[in-house]
Each structure stands twice: as C-alpha cells, then as structure tokens.
Amino acid sequence: MPTMSNTECHICHTHKKDKFGYPRCNRNGFRLLHRWVYFQKTGEEPEVVMHTCDNPACINPDHLRAGTQLENIQDRVKKSRSQSKLSEKEKLIVREMIFKGNSERNVSRKLGVSRAVIHLIKEKMEVEV
Numbered sequence: 001m002p003t004m005s006n007t008e009c010h011i012c013h014t015h016k017k018d019k020f021g022y023p024r025c026n027r028n029g030f031r032l033l034h035r036w037v038y039f040q041k042t043g044e045e046p047e048v049v050m051h052t053c054d055n056p057a058c059i060n061p062d063h064l065r066a067g068t069q070l071e072n073i074q075d076r077v078k079k080s081r082s083q084s085k086l087s088e089k090e091k092l093i094v095r096e097m098i099f100k101g102n103s104e105r106n107v108s109r110k111l112g113v114s115r116a117v118i119h120l121i122k123e124k125m126e127v128e129v
C-alpha cells in the first residue's frame, strides 16, 4: 500500500479539467498536469501516474506515484468497492490480457473484477460494466 503523505492536497484551479477531473496542460508534450508535475519531480514518465490521495485535481508531487495500468485498475476497484466503472481503455486491457492467454479466472483475480464481468467484456457484449 502506498503511504499517505501528511501534506495537504494542492488542488489545481487554474487549468481546465478533462472528463475524469484531471487538470489538463500542454507542456513539453504533456497533456495532463499531474503527469508533468511528476516528471518535474522525478524525471520519469511511467505508464500511469497515480494519486495516493485519490484526488484527480491534486498536483502535490508528494501525492503522486508511478504505477501501471493494471495497478491503476486494481486500485480503483479496491477503492470504489464496485466493479461497475471500467472505462473503454480498461476493457481493452482486460481483452488484451485474455488475448495474451490469461484465463477469465486469472484476469478476474488479478483485477479484482468479478468473473462474470470479465466474461461479458470478453464477449464484447454491449453492457454497462
């Protein structure tokens, strides 16, 4: 588990936000401000920059950490305790995992999403998962 920083969130009010609430920017090829902030701090561009504080508008470098898309999904599922809000991108990851030879059960366990949901995604059924 990431350790929660004691410092306050720095909520960004100066930038327009995308539909997920992440402040957008256009700096050195970065489209999302928190990714740029993380790059300034670490010099790294990980697959995913996650918020340990769960606050998309937060740009406190202490609240940002590197993660993978897989971790990102696991984190969201864990925190929301719901299996309901997988984005199109996440569904693609599920399909990709299955395509690479992971069983439904395996994917289900790795992501913490129910097997029924994985099955539906696999079948590419048009359901709100």
Ligand SMILES: [Zn+2]
Residues within 6 Å of the ligand: 008, 009, 010, 053, 054, 055, 058, 059, 060, 063
């Ligand atoms: Zn924060």
